[in-house]
Amino acid sequence: MKISVVGGGYVGLVTGTCFAELGHNVTIIEIDPEKVRAINNGKPPIYENGLEDLLKKNTARRLRASTGYKPVTDADIVFISVGTPPKPDGSANLAYIASASTSIGEALKNTSTYCVVVVKSTVPPGTTDKIVRPAVLLESGKTEKEIGFAMNPEFLREGRAVEDFLHPDRIVIGSSDSRAGNRVAEVYTDIRAPVLRTGLTAAEMIKYASNAFLATKISFSNEIGNICKRLGIDVYEVMQGVGPDPRIGPRFLNAGAGFGGSCFPKDVSALISLAESCGEDPQLLRSVIEVNEQQPQRMIQLLERHVPSLNGKKIAVLGLAFKDNTDDIRDSRAIPVIEALVKKGARVAAYDPMAIPSMRKLFPDIEYCVKVEDALTAAEGCLVMTEWPEFSQLDKEFDLMAQRVIIEGRRILCCDTTEGICW
Numbered sequence: 001m002k003i004s005v006v007g008g009g010y011v012g013l014v015t016g017t018c019f020a021e022l023g024h025n026v027t028i029i030e031i032d033p034e035k036v037r038a039i040n041n042g043k044p045p046i047y048e049n050g051l052e053d054l055l056k057k058n059t060a061r062r063l064r065a066s067t068g069y070k071p072v073t074d075a076d077i078v079f080i081s082v083g084t085p086p087k088p089d090g091s092a093n094l095a096y097i098a099s100a101s102t103s104i105g106e107a108l109k110n111t112s113t114y115c116v117v118v119v120k121s122t123v124p125p126g127t128t129d130k131i132v133r134p135a136v137l138l139e140s141g142k143t144e145k146e147i148g149f150a151m152n153p154e155f156l157r158e159g160r161a162v163e164d165f166l167h168p169d170r171i172v173i174g175s176s177d178s179r180a181g182n183r184v185a186e187v188y189t190d191i192r193a194p195v196l197r198t199g200l201t202a203a204e205m206i207k208y209a210s211n212a213f214l215a216t217k218i219s220f221s222n223e224i225g226n227i228c229k230r231l232g233i234d235v236y237e238v239m240q241g242v243g244p245d246p247r248i249g250p251r252f253l254n255a256g257a258g259f260g261g262s263c264f265p266k267d268v269s270a271l272i273s274l275a276e277s278c279g280e281d282p283q284l285l286r287s288v289i290e291v292n293e294q295q296p297q298r299m300i301q302l303l304e305r306h307v308p309s310l311n312g313k314k315i316a317v318l319g320l321a322f323k324d325n326t327d328d329i330r331d332s333r334a335i336p337v338i339e340a341l342v343k344k345g346a347r348v349a350a351y352d353p354m355a356i357p358s359m360r361k362l363f364p365d366i367e368y369c370v371k372v373e374d375a376l377t378a379a380e381g382c383l384v385m386t387e388w389p390e391f392s393q394l395d396k397e398f399d400l401m402a403q404r405v406i407i408e409g410r411r412i413l414c415c416d417t418t419e420g421i422c423w
């Protein structure tokens with residue numbers, strides 16, 4: 001099939017590259033010319049395990065990127081994967097969705113074949129029907145007989161995105177009619193996974209409900225962890241006994257500094273805002289966010305128990321990415337921790353194997369270290385914020401510190417004399 005993917009970020013680039021790998025002819029439409037240049041040169045503008053090889057292989061064959069919408073004119077199917085960031089009130093900003101829909105409509109004005117427009121971005125229920133559909137139909141001057149609409153939420157995890165995209169747990173296809181849904185299903189023919197066909201709004205809600213549930217699992221584990229710490233119980237031992245119950249499941253039970261990333265915080269906030277707008281009081285979801293916001297502050301409190309005055313003290317922060325295997329720092333738990341340390345006058349020395357360039361844009365004035373040892377030398381305290389596997393080997397490096405005060409926000413270190421936020 002001829003596929004256009006609008007938005008070449010984490011989701012769009014992985015989606016486009018994997019569709020090309022499956023044998024489709026793909027054009028990624030991206031407004032940022034630098035990303036377009038990089039993609040066409042086979043260099044992913046983001047880090048994702050395995051992506052560079054797939055991109056190199058496919059840019060030479062079935063994949064290209066463009067800043068213009070012309071490729072939409074002969075596409076069989078167009079996926080929208082632009083960002084839906086939070087507005088200050090927590091609701092989803094749908095401006096990029098609206099603008100992409102208008103551009104797609106304009107491009108479809110003079111076409112004569114049936115095309116399906118699919119929303120892959122995470123959007124509040126009603127967006128495909130009430131924002132995307134009218135904009136595309138109005139701009140193109142066409143009817144729903146000529147353009148179909150579908151919603152196909154994406155469940156990939158950053159850091160494992162290619163693997164997740166090619167081997168998903170399920171494929172959800174919401175559509176306004178079966179012809180549109182069938183075409184989306186055809187694109188995925190070579191992927192082995194259960195396919196769930198739904199209406200548009202149910203597909204939109206499935207994504208929010210999934211992310212809210214996972215975020216709830218994390219905040220729940222953190223609350224249990226906080227109680228366990230008070231009682232001197234190892235929460236990881238506890239969760240080992242909790243997870244095997246198939247009604248619960250062993251994943252997402254890791255207590256620690258909380259969840260970050262481009263999805264959980266913004267999607268839970270958008271769901272809260274959505275609930276409030278329809279007259280509901282989402283108490284549980286609000287608590288999920290509250291627990292998550294407290295965890296980084298707890299790390300600072302724990303640090304201050306060992307280093308009572310942080311003013312002028314060197315503090316090492318190990319890990320800036322919101323999780324391992326990615327350079328993404330969006331809503332990373334390292335951000336509130338660094339903010340608090342800077343506010344208290346500490347000298348922050350930060351290390352991360354991938355995410356320093358992104359964090360430097362946010363905090364240009366703290367010290368960034370190319371080696372863990374540089375961050376640790378003469379530090380009065382160390383906070384571990386990301387579960388990078390390389391941190392598990394650290395031990396004697398901590399002897400470089402002025403004192404071994406090591407606070408773990410993630411259970412990753414193997415050495416003794418550390419204190420975990422919940423253990």
Ligand SMILES: NC(=O)c1ccc[n+]([C@@H]2O[C@H](COP(=O)([O-])OP(=O)(O)OC[C@H]3O[C@@H](n4cnc5c(N)ncnc54)[C@H](O)[C@@H]3O)[C@@H](O)[C@H]2O)c1
Pocket residue numbers: 006007008009010011012029030031032035081082083084096099100103120121122123154155156157158262263
């Ligand atoms: N990142 C994830 O792990 C993940 C997982 C599942 C779902 N999602 C959802 O997918 C969507 C995209 O997320 P992302 O992380 O890829 O965002 P991103 O910010 O990395 O990428 C979005 C891209 O869209 C481009 N863009 C914006 N407006 C455009 C337009 N009019 N035309 C063409 N390009 C345009 C931007 O320049 C950017 O490169 C969001 O709704 C997100 O919630 C993300």
